[in-house]
Amino acid sequence: MVDAVALQSGALPDWTAVAPALILALTGLLLLVVDSIKPGESENSALLASVATAGSLFAFGVAGWFLIQGTGQARTGGAITLYGDALVVDGMSLFFTLIFTIVAAMVSIASLDYLADQEYQGEFYSLVVFAATGMTLMSMSNSLATAFVSLELASLPSYALVAFLKKNRGSVEAGLKYFLIGALSSAVFAFGISLVYAATGSLLLPEIAAAVGGASEMAGVLGIGVLMLLGGFAFKTASVPFHFWAPEAYEGAPAPVSAFLSSASKAAGFAIAFRVFVEAFPLGQLPAGVEWVVAFQILAVVTMTLGNFAAATQENVKRMLAYSSIGHAGYALIGLAALTANGPNGDVLGASMAHLMVYGFMNTGAFLFVALVEHWGVGKTFEDYNGLGARAPMASVAMSVFMFSLAGLPPFGGFFSKYALFYSAIESGFWWLAAVGAINSALSLFYYSRVVKALWIEDASPSLELGSKPVGLYTAVIFAAVGTLLLLPAFQPVIETAQTVATALF
Amino acid sequence: MVPPEYYLVLSAAIFCIGLFGILTRRNALLFLMSVELMLNAANINLVAFSYVWGNVTGQTFALFTMALAAAEVAIGLGIIMVLYRNFGGVDVTDATTMKW
Amino acid sequence: MSEWIAIGALAVVAVGIPLGMMAVSAILRPSVPEQGKSATYESGEIPTGSARVQFNIQYYMVALLFVVFDIETVLIFPWTVIYRSALSQGASLTEVLLPMLVFIGVLVVGLAWAWRNGAVEWVKSPLAKRRKTERQDA
Amino acid sequence: MIIEALIAATFVAALVVFVAPDEYAGRLAAALSLVPVLGSLWMWAQYDASGNALLGGSIAFETDFVWLALGGLDVHWFVGVDGISLPLVVLTTILTTLAIVSAWTPIDVRQSQFFGLMLFMEANLIGVFTALDFFVWFIFWEAVLVPMYFLIGVWGGARRKYAAIKFFVYTNIASLVMFIGFIALVFGLGDSVSSLRLPEIAMALRGGELGSFAGLNAETLKLVAFVAMFVGFAVKVPVAPLHTWLPDAHVEAPTPASVMLAGVLLKMGTYALLRFNFTMMPDVAKALVVPIAVIAVISVIYGAVLALAQQDLKRIVAYSSVSSMGYVILGLVAYTTYGVGGATFQMVAHGLISGLMFMAVGVIYNTTHTRMVGDMSGMADRMPVTAGIFVAGAFGYMGLPLMAGFAGEFFIFQGAFASTVHSAMPLFTAAAMFGIVIVAGYLLFAMQRTLFGPFRFDGDYEVTEAPVHDVAPLAVLLLLVIVLGVAPDLFFQMIQQAVNPILETGGGV
C-alpha cells in the first residue's frame, strides 16, 4: 500500500492531482488522432469505443485511487490548489470525477452498438470524452473563470451530441432547443459572473468569500449576480426555471447521450453549484439580500414537485425519464437548500453527492435500456414496451431494478441515498423539505411502476420481434444494474466518503 | 473618470436588449446574435471593473468569454445548419415534432 | 485617451471623404432612367432565378475553422506580448513556453483531424473530385 | 451466521432458478428450497434463547455490525431470532417449498421466472422475520412486495393487472405512512438512540426517552406515530376498512402466490404490529384498546359476513382470512400471555391452514378451471383425497379441537377474556366469537355444495383425482396442522417466553 500521504508529501508532484482530467483530455485527443488515421471507416468503431471506455475507466481508476489515498483531503494536508488557485483538487472533485468517468465509460461502451450504422463515430466518442473532461474540470473549479470555461467545455460538446443524429428531426430539434436555452443560460451565467466580479473584484472563490462581507454597498449588484449564477446552474442541473430543455433534449437525443446528460452533466452542474455557493458565498457572512439558501429551498420544492407531476402524465418512456430526472434534480437540490450557518452542512451536502452517485448508475442504466429498446426498433411509449420482459428477461430485470431504485424502493441503492438525503435534511432542521421529498418519492412510484408493469405484466404484441442482443449495450446495462444493486450493501463507504469530503468544504 | 455605475447601467441595458431579442425573435440567427450581445454586456462589466479594481482578472476573463462565445457560435451554426436541412428554415418555432 | 480621439477623427474623415465624393458625384452625374439599364448583369442573358443562391457547405466548414483559429489568436497574442519580458524576469521555459506549446499542440491535433476529415477540402462533390484527380493524373 | 447463510442461499437459489430452463425450473426450485427448510428446522432444533429480542432478552443466531454510519443514527446489519420470529421463519420456509411444489401444475409459462421470484420472495421473507434493525427490516419488508407484484401481475387471472397495481399501491402507501411514523418517532427520541436497532429503540421508547419533534410534543408524537404505524401495518394484515386490496389480489393471484400471500405475507402485518406497536408502545396501545378491539371485532364479523356472500371459493377463503386476522389483533391487544402468545401462535396456525385451503381450492381449480360454488357439486366423488383434505382443512379453520386452528383461537379467546386492559374486553371477545359461528356456517355451506351431493360439473374438463405432487403438499400441510394442534408446545413455549417480557415491563412517557 502506498503511503497515505504520498500524493502530498512529494511522492508525486502536485500537478499530478489533475491527472483524471488530463487523462480524459488526452483520451479525447487520442480519439481524434485515431479517427484521423482512417477517417470515416466504420471498422474503427470498436477501437474508438474501447479507447473511450478505457480512457474513462483509467481516469475513474486514478480518481478512485486518489480518493482512497486521500489526495487533497484533510488527512493529507488539505485541498491542492493549482494554476494560481484556479483549480482545486479535493475529495469532492475526485468524488464527482468518479461519477462522470463511470457514466462516460458506460455510455461509451453502450454507444458501440447504438451507433453501429452511424457516420462520425470518432467525433461522437471524442465529444463524450471532452464533455467528461469539462465536467471533471467543473468539479475542480475554484474560480468563476474556470467554472465558466469548464461549464462551456462540458456544454458545447453536449449540444453537438444531442443533435448528433443530424438526419433525425427529433434529434435536431432537441439539439436546437438544448443549444438555445444553453446559450441563453450561459450568457446569463457570464453576466452573473461579471456582476459578482463588479461587486467583489475577484473571480477566485476564496477571495470572493473574503470580499462579500464588505460588499454591502454593492449588495444589490451582488444579489442579482448570485441569482444569475443560480440560473446558470439551474440550466446545467435541469432545475426550475431553466428546465424546459430537458424533456425535449432527452427525448430527441440519442439515448446514450440522454443518459450521459441526465446523469453526468447534471452531477457536474451540482458539483460546481456546491462549490461556488458554499465556498464563495458562505452563509452567515452575506450582506442582506443575498440569501441564496431561500432561493434553493424554493427551487428544490418546485423542481421536485414539478418534475414528478409532469413525469406522471407522460406516455413516452424517455420523456418520463426526462421529467423524473428533473424531479431528481429537485432531491439533489436539498443538498444546498438545507444548509444553515452552522448546521451539519457536510452531512447534507454529502448525502446529496451520494445520491448523485447512485443516480449516476440507475439513471444511466435506465436511459441505456431505452437505448437498447431503440436499438431494437421498438417504439417509445409505455405500450411499446409491453411484454419485453418475456423476450429480454435480463435487460428487463435490470430496467426493473433501475425503476424501483429511482423510485426509492428499499432493495436498491436509490433507497439508501434518498434516505440519507432526507435524514440529513431533517437533521439540519428542514423536516418539511424531507417531507415534500418523501411525498414526491412516493408519487414517483406510480410512473416508474408503469414501466415495470409494461415490461412484465402486459402482453406483447404478436409482431414484437427483437433483433440481436448487442453486447456493448447489454454490458453497460447489466453493469449499471449491478452497480445499483451493489450500492445498497456498499453504501457505507460512499456516504462516508461523500460526507467527509463535503464537510471539508465548510 | 466615468463612474462605475454607468458601466453597470450600460451593460445592463445591452443585456436587456439581448434578452429582448431572444424573447421576441424567432429566427435562430438573430437568437445567436442576441446571445452574443448578452455576452458582450458581461464583457463590458468585466473590462470596466477590471479597471476599477485595478487587476487584470476581468480583462483576461473577457478574452476567455470571447473565445467561448466564438465556440458557442461554431456549434450553434452547425445546429442551425442541420435545422435548416431538416425543417427548411431557421425559425426556431418550426421545429415542433415533440410536444412541449 | 487622446489616441482614440485622433483615431475617431480619422474615422470621421474616412467616412467624410467618400461621402463628399458621393455628394460631388450626385451634383455632377446625370440621371436617365431607362428600362433594361437596371437589369441585373448575367453575361447578357436574362437573369434567371434568385441571386441569393445556396452555396457550398464547405464555406461553412471553413468559416467554422476560422472562428476557432481566429479566436485562438486572441489567446496567443497576450502570451507573445509578455513572453520575452517573462523570460528576462527569470521565468523558466517550462513555465512560459510549455503551456503555449501544449495549447498549440491541441490546436494542431484539431487541425490534423479537420484536415483528414476533409473540412478544408474545397472540392467535396465526388464528380469534382474525380475531375480534379483526373486532371492531376493527366 | 446461519441466518445470513439462509438468506444468501435462498437468493442464490433464486438466481440459479431464474436463469434455468423453464422445463426444470419447478423441480430445481423445489429441491433448492429444501435448503432453507432444513436450515430453519436446524435453527428450531438448536434454539436455546429465551425472552423477547426487543426487550433485552437473549437473541439466537445474532449478528450485529455497523452497516451504514449516518449522522447520529447508524444502520446496523442486525439479525437474530427469538420465540416470536422463529416459528414464522419455519412457517415461511416450509410453506414456500410446498407452494413451489403446488405450482408445478398450474404454472405453465415463464416457469423459471415464476420460481425464481418465489425463492426471491422467500429470501426476503426470512429477512423480514429475522431483521432486528429497522432499516434492514424495512428493506426486506419492501422487497417482499416486488416479487408478489410480479407474481400476481404476470401469472394472475383476468384482472391481474388491476389487482397487482392495487396491491402494490396499497401496500406501498401503507409502508410510507408507517415509515414516516416510525422515523418521526426515532427523531423524537433524539440523542437517546444512536442506531436504528429495534431493541435500542424499544428500550428507549419504553424508558420514556421520547422528546418533541416537528412541533409535536412527546405525547402527541407517540400517538401520531402509533396511529401511522398501525394504519401502515393494518393494510398488510388487513384490517376491515383497509382490506379491499386483499380479495382482488387473492382472486387474481395464481394459487401458489395466494398461498404465500395468505400464509406468510399477511403475517408480516401482524408480526410488525406485535413487534412495533404493541411491544414498543404498550401504553398507547392500552390507551387505544377500545378502537383497536372494535376494529378487530369488525374485521372478524365483517370478513365472515362477506365470505358468506361469496360464490367464489377463493374469495371465501380470502375473506375468511380477514376474519381470522381479526382474532389475531384481538389477541394482541389483550395484553395477556395467552392473548399475545395465542395471537402469535395463530399466525403460524393460520398460515398453515389458509395455505392448505388455498392449495385445495387450487387443486380443484386445476382440474375444473372454475372456482364458482354453483358450477360444481359432488367433487368428492371424483377427487376423494383432495376433498378429504379440504374438509379436514376446513375443520381446522373452524377451530376443531386437535387442529392448530383450535389451539390458536382457544388461546386468543382465553387471553382476551382474561384481559384486564379494559373492562369491555370480554364483551368484545364474545362478539368476536360470533365469527366462529359464521365461519363454520359458510364453510360448511360451501363444502356441502361443492364437495358433496351428486356429481355435477358444467365444464368440458374431465374431472379426475389430482396428481400426487398436487396432493402431497396438501397432505403435508394437514399433517403439520394436526401436529401443531396436538402439540402446540412445539412452538407455544418459545412464544410464551418471548411474549412475557412485553407484558411484564410497563411503559410510559
Place this chain on the structure above:
Amino acid sequence: MVPLPLQSGGGGPTLLPETIANLLGLSGTVGQIVGGLLGAFLIANILLLQTAVAGPWAKRKITAAFTDRISVNRVGPFGLLTIVVDAVRLLSKELVIPDQVDRPAYDLGPLLIPFSALLGFAVIPMGNGIHLADPETGLAFAFAASSIASLGLVMMGYGSNNKYSLLGGLRAIAANLAYEIPLVITGASVVIFTGSLQMSEIVAAQAEPLLSVAGVTIPQWFAFVNPFAFALFVLANLAEVGRNPFDIPEAPTEIVAGYQTEYSSVYFVLIYLGEFVHIFFGGAIAATLFLGGPAGPILPGFVWFLAKIWAFYFFTQWMRSAIPRLRVDQFLDVGWKGMLVLSFANLVLTAIIVGVIA
C-alpha cells in the same frame, strides 16, 4: 482607482495631433479634437494623393513595362493627369442601381472599403512625426481595422442581387478567412521580439543594431532577423488584399468582376480607391513590422516609409504581371494547409529560439 499598467500612456515621440495642437496653441480636449481632425485630414490626403492618383497611374505603367506595352501618355506629363480625368469621368457618370438590390447593404459596402483601410493608417508611424495615434494595442487595431473591409465585401456581394457578385463576395470572405490567421500569427511572431503591440515600440525595437560589418551597422529589422516570417507575411498579405496570384474574389475571367460587378459611377470609384488604400495599408503594416517602419539612413523617415510601401506596391504589381491566378480550391489549400501550418511552425520556432537564446 488604481491605473492598470497596461493603460499607462506611452512615452513615445510626439504624435501628429499634439504637434498640430501645439502649433495652433490649443490644449485640452479641444486641442485634441482639433488636432486630431486636422491630422486625420492631412494623413487622409497624403494617402489619397498616392493611392487615388499615383497608384492607378503606377499600376498601368508598371504593368505596361512588364508586358512591354506603351501605357497612358496623352494627358499631362507621362499621362499623369489621366487619372484625374478618369476620376472626373467616373464621378460624372450615371449611377445605375440594378433591380432588387438590398439597398442598405448595396450602399454601405462601398463606403466601408476605403473606410477600413484609411482607419488602419491611424496607428502607422510614417516618420517625421507623421503618426496620428499610438495606442497600446496598435497592431491589433491595425489588423482589426483592415478586417472591416471583408464585411464591406460581403455586403456588396450579397446586396447586389447578382450571382457573380455573390460568388465574388463569398470568395472574398473565404480568402480573408484562410489568410487572416497566417497573417496574424506571423504578426504575433514579431510581437515575441518586441514584447509590445504598440507601433512605436515595434519600430523602436527594430532600431537596435543587429550586427556591424565594416562600420556599416545593419539594424535589427525583423525582415533580417526572421526572413521566413517576412516571406510568409508578404504572401499572406497579398491574399489578404486580394492581389495576384490570389485575386480570386475578382477573377475577371471567371466571375466578371466579383463583388463589384454591379457598381458604377462613384461607388466604383470608392471601391477602386478602397482597394488601392488597402494595398498600401498592407505595405504599411509590412514595412512597420518587418522593415523598421520609417527608419533608414540619410533620407528623412517619411521618404523611407513611402519608399517601403511603394516597394511593396511594386511587388504586388510585379506579381500581378508575372504569376497566374490560382484556382479557388488551390487557393484555399495553400491557405489552410500551407500557410496556416507554416505560420504556426514559425511562431513555435521563433518562441523556442527566442526562449533558448534568452
